Amino acid sequence: MPAVPPESAMPDLPRDLAPRLAALAAGDRDVPRYTSYPTAPHFNPAHDDADWRNWLGAVPEQAPLSLYLHVPFCRSMCWYCGCATQIAKGDDAIGHYVDALLTEIALVAQYLPPQARVSQIHWGGGTPTILGAAGLQRVTDRLAGLFAFDPGIEIAVEVDPRRFDTDLARGFASCGVNRASLGVQSFDPLVQQAINRIQPFGDVQRSVGLLRQNGIASINFDILYGLPRQDEHSLADTIEQAMLLQPERLALFGYAHVPWMRAHQKRIDAAALPDHDLRLRQFLLAEAQLNRSGYASIGLDHFARAGDPLAVAAWSGRLHRNFQGYTTDGAGTLIGFGASAISQLPQGYIANLRGVAAWRRKIGTAALPVERMRALTPEDRMRGRIIEQLMCNLHVDLNAEAAQFGLDAQPLHDDLIALQPIAAAGFLTIEDGVVAVHPQGRLLLRQICSAFDSYLPRVNTIRHAAA
Ligand SMILES: C[S@@+](CC[C@H](N)C(=O)[O-])C[C@H]1O[C@@H](n2cnc3c(N)ncnc32)[C@H](O)[C@@H]1O
Numbered sequence: 001m002p003a004v005p006p007e008s009a010m011p012d013l014p015r016d017l018a019p020r021l022a023a024l025a026a027g028d029r030d031v032p033r034y035t036s037y038p039t040a041p042h043f044n045p046a047h048d049d050a051d052w053r054n055w056l057g058a059v060p061e062q063a064p065l066s067l068y069l070h071v072p073f074c075r076s077m078c079w080y081c082g083c084a085t086q087i088a089k090g091d092d093a094i095g096h097y098v099d100a101l102l103t104e105i106a107l108v109a110q111y112l113p114p115q116a117r118v119s120q121i122h123w124g125g126g127t128p129t130i131l132g133a134a135g136l137q138r139v140t141d142r143l144a145g146l147f148a149f150d151p152g153i154e155i156a157v158e159v160d161p162r163r164f165d166t167d168l169a170r171g172f173a174s175c176g177v178n179r180a181s182l183g184v185q186s187f188d189p190l191v192q193q194a195i196n197r198i199q200p201f202g203d204v205q206r207s208v209g210l211l212r213q214n215g216i217a218s219i220n221f222d223i224l225y226g227l228p229r230q231d232e233h234s235l236a237d238t239i240e241q242a243m244l245l246q247p248e249r250l251a252l253f254g255y256a257h258v259p260w261m262r263a264h265q266k267r268i269d270a271a272a273l274p275d276h277d278l279r280l281r282q283f284l285l286a287e288a289q290l291n292r293s294g295y296a297s298i299g300l301d302h303f304a305r306a307g308d309p310l311a312v313a314a315w316s317g318r319l320h321r322n323f324q325g326y327t328t329d330g331a332g333t334l335i336g337f338g339a340s341a342i343s344q345l346p347q348g349y350i351a352n353l354r355g356v357a358a359w360r361r362k363i364g365t366a367a368l369p370v371e372r373m374r375a376l377t378p379e380d381r382m383r384g385r386i387i388e389q390l391m392c393n394l395h396v397d398l399n400a401e402a403a404q405f406g407l408d409a410q411p412l413h414d415d416l417i418a419l420q421p422i423a424a425a426g427f428l429t430i431e432d433g434v435v436a437v438h439p440q441g442r443l444l445l446r447q448i449c450s451a452f453d454s455y456l457p458r459v460n461t462i463r464h465a466a467a
């Protein structure tokens with residue numbers, strides 16, 4: 001196990017950086033992560049599935065599709081978890097879920113062009129591997145029967161390393177999986193205890209070995225900062241150990257403590273959480289460590305090795321952001337399957353019923369399991385594009401975007417007033433309607449984007465919150 005660098009050996013941040021960022025991010029108002037625009041709280045109740053059927057029917061024949069499959073089950077609950085998941089009540093519940101997924105896929109496919117092209121499949125959760133190799137294969141076979149997989153299709157699965165085995169790894173190979181994202185979170189035993197997720201380094205090492213032996217060439221690690229009992233040394237040690245396993249990509253998420261939304265988070269000792277300034281320091285030091293190890297910073301919180309397609313897409317301005325986070329996938333149509341899954345089409349967003357029982361019941365009536373939806377206005381599309389540009393490229397030309405959508409740029413220029421304090425602090429520049437966020441302003445990216453969010457109450461100051 002690598003040694004933690006002694007305090008004196010840890011490179012420090014530029015002296016005034018953290019306080020300058022902290023001053024801007026003080027006050028801590030919740031700002032979205034902008035995986036969609038408008039964001040999910042602005043979706044409306046859907047009365048029936050008529051719009052969804054029409055939108056699916058309008059998908060052009062050769063349009064590449066991206067598919068998302070949500071599996072809202074886990075074997076145990078991590079206390080920090082903010083995902084849409086629940087403890088699986090026996091294997092029957094999982095079998096019924098697979099049956100309903102197969103039905104939902106067939107229901108949706110009947111409205112799409114026959115053998116529609118699929119360029120990406122993403123399995124998320126919860127813990128998708130809870131379906132077992134056989135369950136994953138049944139769903140893959142159904143998809144392969146109804147859709148045409150692109151030769152270069154990307155098939156990604158989120159993996160819990162505590163419960164990954166040879167059978168699953170072989171199942172992945174058989175299903176054509178070529179990317180895996182492992183929930184690592186922290187290697188520190190004290191932190192693991194505080195978040196109810198005991199996961200020794202050996203679990204992750206073994207999972208990576210099994211994945212690589214079975215030809216899964218692209219591996220991502222999720223790592224969290226801002227966890228209870230976590231400090232910058234513990235995080236540095238976790239990253240150092242992660243580097244030994246050489247993942248192609250790494251996501252560094254700030255722990256979102258929202259016990260009023262996720263009751264199990266109440267079991268986390270709030271007094272053991274690092275404060276706002278410490279969180280900023282943790283992120284900045286971890287980012288510097290990753291950069292020194294050859295991982296390029298991408299968007300808000302992602303990192304990738306130089307030749308990785310995510311890094312290449314970021315450098316060439318082809319990075320995208322959707323409900324799964326950052327992606328190289330430019331398919332304009334994302335179709336979500338499973339309870340609480342969200343779909344994104346050029347016309348707008350569709351959210352499935354959140355409760356598993358309600359979702360299954362609706363599918364049982366041969367209706368699409370829609371709960372909420374949001375049709376996009378031209379202004380939504382323009383603002384969504386501006387926010388995506390900032391989140392992906394840290395750069396946007398407001399005049400060019402307004403011209404592309406045939407809309408007036410003046411309201412966007414009016415929004416710039418909210419960015420003045422961040423510009424004055426040196427974290428971004430604004431010139432002739434071009435907003436360029438400096439690398440050190442990455443942590444303010446969400447609030448920078450919020451300046452262009454017309455659904456947040458208008459204020460003449462920055463909207464507060466850091467990553
Ligand atoms: C669906 S889980 C990953 C797969 C699998 N369930 C696991 O935990 O290994 C998705 C990721 O969301 C992140 N996450 C979960 N809860 C979070 C929270 N409250 N704040 C920030 N990130 C969170 C974790 O890093 C986690 O790996």
Ligand code: SF4
Binds near residue numbers: 082085126
């Ligand atoms: S972090 Fe992953 S394994 Fe833990 S409860 Fe959430 S979804 Fe399940």
